[in-house]
Amino acid sequence: MQPEIPQYAIETRDLSIYYGPFEAVKNVDLKIEKQKITAIIGPSGCGKSTLLRAFNRMNDFVPTSRVDGEILMHGTNLYSKDIDPVEVRRKIGMVFQKPNPFPKSIYDNIAWGARINGFKGNMDELVEQSLRNAALWEEVKDKLKKSAYELSGGQQQRLCIARTIAIQPDIILMDEPASALDPISTLRIEELMQELKKNYTIIIVTHNMQQAARVSDYTAMMMLYEDTRSGTVIEFDDTKKIFTRPSDKRTEDYVTGRFG
Amino acid sequence: MARFSYPEKQDLQKFVAARYRKAWIWQLIFMATLLVAIVSLAALLLNVVDGAFGYAAFEYKKDPAQFSDKPIEELNREELLAVLQENLSTGAYKKLDNESPMEKRSQIELYYLVQERLLQVDTKATYSLFDSLFNRHEIETEVGEKYPEARLEFRYWLTPAFVTSPMSSRAEFAGVRTAVLGSLWLVGIAILFALPVGVGAAIYLQEYARKNFLNRLIQTNINNLAGVPSIVYGMLGLAIFVRAWEAFTSGAMFGITDTNGRTIMSAGLTMGILVLPLVIINAQEAIKAVPDSIRQAAFGVGATRWQTIWSHVLPNALPGILTGSILAMSRAVGETAPLIIVGASTFISVDPSGPFSKFTALPIQIYQWTARAQPEFHNIAAAAIIVLLILLLTLNASAILLRNRFQRRY
Numbered sequence: 001m002q003p004e005i006p007q008y009a010i011e012t013r014d015l016s017i018y019y020g021p022f023e024a025v026k027n028v029d030l031k032i033e034k035q036k037i038t039a040i041i042g043p044s045g046c047g048k049s050t051l052l053r054a055f056n057r058m059n060d061f062v063p064t065s066r067v068d069g070e071i072l073m074h075g076t077n078l079y080s081k082d083i084d085p086v087e088v089r090r091k092i093g094m095v096f097q098k099p100n101p102f103p104k105s106i107y108d109n110i111a112w113g114a115r116i117n118g119f120k121g122n123m124d125e126l127v128e129q130s131l132r133n134a135a136l137w138e139e140v141k142d143k144l145k146k147s148a149y150e151l152s153g154g155q156q157q158r159l160c161i162a163r164t165i166a167i168q169p170d171i172i173l174m175d176e177p178a179s180a181l182d183p184i185s186t187l188r189i190e191e192l193m194q195e196l197k198k199n200y201t202i203i204i205v206t207h208n209m210q211q212a213a214r215v216s217d218y219t220a221m222m223m224l225y226e227d228t229r230s231g232t233v234i235e236f237d238d239t240k241k242i243f244t245r246p247s248d249k250r251t252e253d254y255v256t257g258r259f260g
Numbered sequence: 261m262a263r264f265s266y267p268e269k270q271d272l273q274k275f276v277a278a279r280y281r282k283a284w285i286w287q288l289i290f291m292a293t294l295l296v297a298i299v300s301l302a303a304l305l306l307n308v309v310d311g312a313f314g315y316a317a318f319e320y321k322k323d324p325a326q327f328s329d330k331p332i333e334e335l336n337r338e339e340l341l342a343v344l345q346e347n348l349s350t351g352a353y354k355k356l357d358n359e360s361p362m363e364k365r366s367q368i369e370l371y372y373l374v375q376e377r378l379l380q381v382d383t384k385a386t387y388s389l390f391d392s393l394f395n396r397h398e399i400e401t402e403v404g405e406k407y408p409e410a411r412l413e414f415r416y417w418l419t420p421a422f423v424t425s426p427m428s429s430r431a432e433f434a435g436v437r438t439a440v441l442g443s444l445w446l447v448g449i450a451i452l453f454a455l456p457v458g459v460g461a462a463i464y465l466q467e468y469a470r471k472n473f474l475n476r477l478i479q480t481n482i483n484n485l486a487g488v489p490s491i492v493y494g495m496l497g498l499a500i501f502v503r504a505w506e507a508f509t510s511g512a513m514f515g516i517t518d519t520n521g522r523t524i525m526s527a528g529l530t531m532g533i534l535v536l537p538l539v540i541i542n543a544q545e546a547i548k549a550v551p552d553s554i555r556q557a558a559f560g561v562g563a564t565r566w567q568t569i570w571s572h573v574l575p576n577a578l579p580g581i582l583t584g585s586i587l588a589m590s591r592a593v594g595e596t597a598p599l600i601i602v603g604a605s606t607f608i609s610v611d612p613s614g615p616f617s618k619f620t621a622l623p624i625q626i627y628q629w630t631a632r633a634q635p636e637f638h639n640i641a642a643a644a645i646i647v648l649l650i651l652l653l654t655l656n657a658s659a660i661l662l663r664n665r666f667q668r669r670y
Contacts, residue, residue: 056560058556058559058560061556061559063470063471086562086563086564087562089560089561089562090561090562093560093561094560096553096556096560098553100551100554100556100557102554102557102572103572103576112561112571113561113562113563116561116562116563116564116567116571117561117562163561164560164561167561167562
């Protein structure tokens with residue numbers, strides 16, 4: 001039998017996520033394409049971030065959280081017993097909602113992650129390369145030793161992206177990466193995402209429908225079950241299709257602003 | 261009549277005025293409480309200062325003129341040294357020289373030596389600073405009537421020599437060096453024990469422990485331990501460090517045979533246990549103040565928990581941990597009760613030579629001096645209190661400086 005060549009970057013099978021007895025996300029089946037941008041949209045509290053954080057096992061830090069079903073990355077279940085979450089996070093990087101650089105120099109922000117992951121090579125080159133790829137190099141090349149906290153919010157967020165791509169993950173998760181930024185910084189992040197998708201698979205959670213429509217190739221629409229208050233993906237398709245002729249009435253109401 | 265209404269026009273004016281009156285009364289009450297606090301503190305300070313300076317009537321067994329043509333207090337260092345060399349026996353001089361080289365002693369130290377060894381001074385009466393300042397005339401008449409032989413001198417009980425002199429059975433020449441060194445040794449051992457143990461416990465509780473019943477119980481107990489009366493820790497120290505661990509705390513394990521378990525080591529460890537809950541709680545607060553977003557960022561780039569703690573949590577919590585530890589140290593410096601139980605020496609004139617020597621500490625010294633009948637001991641007790649207060653203020657000030665210097669804004 002031919003070895004199965006995994007077609008998708010991430011595939012979830014009947015995925016449910018629990019916080020204690022509460023089922024926050026229910027029965028999600030997603031197939032996320034490689035080197036594409038997939039957006040997850042939906043009203044507040046429908047489990048978008050929970051789903052995103054399940055992909056790199058950040059939910060492990062919530063003591064009561066539990067996962068049912070499978071999340072496959074290149075065909076391996078990320079939640080099987082012999083998988084270490086630290087390895088998962090090396091392969092699946094994350095950019096957070098609020099820019100959170102380390103209280104260290106710009107240089108060390110990038111070098112630290114590389115160092116702890118056993119990077120061998122020229123650190124200066126890696127730092128420059130990562131900052132260039134994050135479209136930040138020109139702005140910070142003369143102050144690499146300065147504290148990252150001296151940068152503006154948008155620059156900090158791009159630094160966080162540089163920090164993430166420095167450890168060469170396969171997938172980058174972005175949890176509303178531009179929601180704390182002004183429109184110009186937001187635009188720069190969006191342009192950057194288009195560059196990054198040449199090399200990385202990107203999954204982005206966003207509240208901003210225009211943003212999802214602008215940047216993503218695929219869109220997953222999430223919604224709450226009225227009775228159990230659990231979130232689930234009600235529609236997953238080409239972004240164009242989701243925003244022009246969605247098959248679900250609730251999606252149509254949401255993307256046209258008649259709901260939520 | 262309307263079902264809902266508010267005061268309007270004149271009623272409104274009256275209503276607002278009444279509210280201001282009420283606020284004003286509360287403000288007065290708060291100011292009064294502040295005033296009470298300030299007055300009590302000022303009274304405390306004045307009381308101490310009042311005792312530490314003032315006139316004292318000295319009687320000399322020998323006539324000063326016998327040793328020098330000039331009054332003794334006007335002699336300079338070299339002249340005092342010459343007087344001592346001439347009039348002390350060679351053996352006595354050598355002994356003093358061995359304790360600390362005579363050539364290096366200050367003018368005031370030599371002056372005290374002349375008073376002690378040659379003039380053989382005897383304090384007949386001492387007066388407080390306020391009496392000395394405002395009732396000088398009455399003091400002079402009183403001394404003239406009661407002690408016709410005595411000389412009246414304005415005495416600074418707190419002098420550099422007081423800080424650098426060892427303990428003495430004569431209040432006029434006693435100093436707090438032994439006690440200050442004892443206190444520093446105690447605090448040093450206490451913090452060497454409490455800092456690593458306390459920070460370790462805090463890291464475990466904050467970063468590793470799950471929120472289960474057992475850990476909540478431990479946390480509650482640590483919080484309660486911080487409020488346990490210090491004398492209880494003294495009992496613990498006596499039972500464990502002085503008695504059960506005598507082989508270790510007396511230094512017998514290391515070949516030291518001349519002491520029992522009542523050593524600096526016992527007292528230091530007791531103090532360490534005493535401040536441990538404070539260190540843990542302060543370190544926990546400092547660790548808690550490191551924002552979670554930084555931990556998430558570290559985990560997000562594939563760090564293990566320990567890498568996250570070592571590279572991000574601890575460096576950012578360090579100023580807070582140190583500040584808390586210094587405050588814990590200043591608590592230890594002022595503690596008396598556990599030291600009495602663990603067995604501080606009542607009279608000891610040699611400096612502590614290491615962790616296994618007998619010791620005394622500043623609060624113990626103060627306590628003993630105030631319990632003496634002779635009034636001049638009360639004066640040096642006041643002076644020792646000022647030394648203790650300065651030590652405490654220095655510690656607290658360094659804690660504040662540290663906090664301001666390294667305070668981070670995220």
